[in-house]
Amino acid sequence: RQRIGFIGLGAMGLPMAKNLIKNGYILNVSTYRNRTPVDELKELGAVEQNSVSELVSESDIVISILPTDREMESVLLSGEVLDQLTSEKILIEMTSGSPAMMKKVNEIYKGMGVRVLDAPVSGGTAGAEKGTLTVMAGGDAKLVEECKPIMEAMAEKIYVVGQIGAGKAIKAINQLLASIHMIASAEALALAEKLEIETDILKKVVGNSSGASWMLENKIDSLVERNFNPGFKLNLMKKDVQIAVDEAGNDKLPLASYVLDLYKEVANQDGERDFSAIGKKVLV
Ligand code: NDP
Structure with missing residues (x-):
């Protein structure tokens, strides 16, 4: 079973993470400020890690859905996350951020051999709960194919829209x-x-x-x-x-x-x- 580390357990992330658990994935989570979503997910079987760096280290795939570019940069490009990246890992980046920030993250990750998908979503919290989101996926078509089962646990429609940055x-x-x-x-x-x-x-x-x-x-x-x-x-x-x-x-x-x-x-x-x-x- 693939181990997914989920970063950003907010209005969208929490219901999306629940759908991953429902679909049989091992879900790693950690607390940022608010403990409530972590407790809720643990009851459903998620594994709590002590820090975001442990979360990345214990996961094959990292999914992030954070508020803005600012958090994308401060979390995904932090030393504690970068230190744990190895070339087998995959990042599925689902924040509605800017194309420029997506490309910046991708360049650094690519340099470390980490494969990245630019995969923001539409469909609102109702779509996140029902698992009927639309994913706008930018990146390598083979990687989109490889990540499809994971995205299908959260989404109904997955569009391949171009290279990294095109999703954003x-x-x-x-x-x-x-x-x-x-x-x-x-x-x-x-x-x-x-x-x-x-x-x-x-x-x-x-x-x-x-x-x-x-x-x-x-x-x-x-x-x-x-x-x-x-x-x-x-x-x-x-x-x-x-x-x-x-x-x-x-x-x-x-x-x-x-x-x-x-x-x-x-x-x-x-x-x-x-x-x-x-x-x-x-x-x-
Ligand atoms: P929320 O504000 O509800 O959630 C943001 C989450 O990110 C919170 O769980 C917050 O944790 C966490 N977070 C913030 N900073 C950090 C950090 N430094 N490290 C770890 N976690 C952090 O936002 P939404 O879920 O609504 O939106 C997320 C993204 O999805 C945005 O880019 C948004 O534009 C997009 N989106 C939203 C939709 C919606 O209907 N809500 C629909 C489609 C896309 P904490 O609570 O502990 O601070």
Whole structure:
């Protein structure tokens, strides 16, 4: 049985790790700040390691899904992790980070003979729980094939999108649209409320017309309830739009740049709430 070391047991990582245990993998975990996910996973059979370096040393495959580039760098390129890497190990990197940081990690790992997959995900916490995520995999096609059973324990669709960095790139493009569609859906709801159009009508009619979007279909109910519990934290969406705007270069994405400013404004108060809290800009 393959031993997987899982780093980043948050809103996404915890349910993804549970699905790996369910599928028979040996799962190594360690505590960063919050002990709760480690305790929960131990009850399901995970093995607790005393540190991230022990976790890497005891695993054949390391999976990471951390908040941002900053944590990717501070964890994956830390001395304690690098010291434990050997050429048989594989890293499946699932953070929504930047293409540049992914390439930096890959260059250093490749130099040590470690094979790397750039494999961010989409599908939200519900998809992580149900094991129905979409993986956007960049890297060597043979390695994607080799890692497929592991990814299939967590995901329904696995797309091979290009080389290392391409996974992070397509994810940033998805997030560019998702961030805009979220505020657009909130504006649609604000107008529907003002014009006394019922939410069910909005969902059914626009949902089957040219204005349809995933956000309108999936997030409208929580907007109606003004329920902004994460889910997907607004700070993380802000980080994703920033990646898209940075990768495009100055002023190349006028709408995304404007929307980024809106997310930044709302993040001051509501950064740790669900990204749908951007709706507060327009909903009364
Ligand atoms: P969370 O903030 O819920 O989880 C982040 C996890 O990383 C926490 O368990 C945290 O531990 C851990 N962590 C932070 N720093 C370190 C560190 N230095 N060493 C070890 N562990 C660390 O984020 P999500 O799970 O929501 O998101 C993770 C990534 O997945 C992000 O890039 C996000 O954009 C992306 N994503 C999120 C989706 C969602 O719906 N939530 C959907 C698709 C992608 P602790 O709690 O102890 O601080």
